Amino acid sequence: MIEIKRKEGESPNAFLYRFTKKMQQSGILKEAKKRRSYARPANKNGKRASAMYRSNKKVEIEKQRKLGK
Numbered sequence: 001m002i003e004i005k006r007k008e009g010e011s012p013n014a015f016l017y018r019f020t021k022k023m024q025q026s027g028i029l030k031e032a033k034k035r036r037s038y039a040r041p042a043n044k045n046g047k048r049a050s051a052m053y054r055s056n057k058k059v060e061i062e063k064q065r066k067l068g069k
Contacts, residue, residue: 002026 002022006015023029042050 002028 004015004019004022
């Protein structure tokens with residue numbers, strides 16, 4: 001946990017700047033964002049099916065491009 005105290009005579013903008021800088025250096029925000037959007041790892045068959053779909057879609061698009069559509 002980061003604890004930052006306001007210095008004597010420090011402006012709110014300077015304090016906020018110092019706080020955000022410390023937060024970024026600590027890596028807390030980065031870790032929180034990573035944990036917020038957890039995605040389950042795909043299984044082998046799902047990866048294979050997805051890859052096959054993408055490759056088939058690429059072939060289709062290329063055919064349509066050659067036909068001028």
